[in-house]
Amino acid sequence: MVTRLRHLARDAAAVVFCAVWAFPVYWMVNTAFKPYGDILRPRPGFLPWPFTLANFDDAVHKAGFLTDLRNSLAVTGSVVVLAIAVAFLAAVALARFRFLGRRAFLVTVLAVQMVPQPALLIPLFLSLKSAHLLNSLLGLTLTYTALVLPFTIWTLRGFLHGIPVELEEAALVDGADRATVIRRILLPLVLPGLVATSVFAFITAWNDFLFAYVTMKDQSGYTLPVWLVSFSTSTGTDYGGLIAASTLFALPVVVFFMLIQRRLVEGMTAGAVKE
Incomplete structure (x- = not known):
């Protein structure tokens, strides 16, 4: 009882x-x-x-919606692909190879992950300015990639530690090269981890307002979070249009989560590995 x-x-x-x-x-x-x-x-x-449905009609026909939607999709998709590719290769190197400075690199990755993102705004702004990448979608994509890489590298390294090294050694003995081992063995086994980290990269790039607003001067380069601010003007706030736009803004995240929900749950449970 x-x-x-x-x-x-x-x-x-x-x-x-x-x-x-x-x-x-x-x-x-x-x-x-x-x-x-x-x-x-x-x-x-x-x-x-x-x-x-008037609020949704106002939101869809608001100036800049389609342009900012295209910018958000392009930047977010590029960040997910680039961050996962770089983080996976870096995690393989950290988990499988021993090289000088490996431990220092791991500590640096962990330390950068603990730094609040707003504290990185000025250094990233100056870096983009010196590289002539301000006010460009490429610069914004590289900024988001830099923000999510510490977490993705650290997380994927944990997944790779849970994969027995004997599987790779057996493949190498059978004549497979390192690239084949990565493509045929490591990638399928670490797929849940890739999905879990891709969700983090997607949400970070899709929801960010601060970096997009600061680094983009031209309105044609704004993303949807910055577009949402346009519903508040000096004459007042269009609450109906703003809330409808926020609902539309949240839909891609929900759809993305529903598409990969199964893999995400597998990744969260598989990542709970004690080294």
Whole structure:
């Protein structure tokens, strides 16, 4: 009886936690379908009635939406591919080879990961300026890649440590070269880890506002987080359009997560390996 009560209490606590966590998301979607007058009512309605799509129409036809959407997709996709490729090769080198400075490099990666990202804003800005990459999508892509690489390298190194070295040695004895071992053995086995780290890279690049706003001077190079600010002007804030735009902005992350959910769960559990 006591055990059953404990399970019920634990389940109830989990339900309450999930409800509190999900309520802001529900309220955002609920508000996006409300007429503007209902959004600012003193007594809020928990159902979007009367139902309207006017807020989404305003958001989609807002100046710069398609351009900034294209910029966000291009930058985020490039960051995910570049960061995963570089991090995987670096993790293989760190996990499988012994070389001078290896331990110092690992400590540096861990130290950089612990530095708050806003503290890196000025150094990255000056680096991009000296390289003539300010106000360019290439510079923004390299910035995001630099931000996510410490985490992805460290995480993928943990996944690779969980793969027995004997598998690679057996392949090498059978005549496979190092490139074949990486492509045919390591890549399939570390795929859950690649998926898990790609989610982090995707969310970091997709959601960032600060670096995109500071490094991009031309509005044609803005991304969607910066575009969301355009709903607030000196004359007021278009709350309906802003909330509808925020809902549209969150959709790609949800779709991306749903597509790789299975691999992500495998990656999270496989990454819990004690070295």
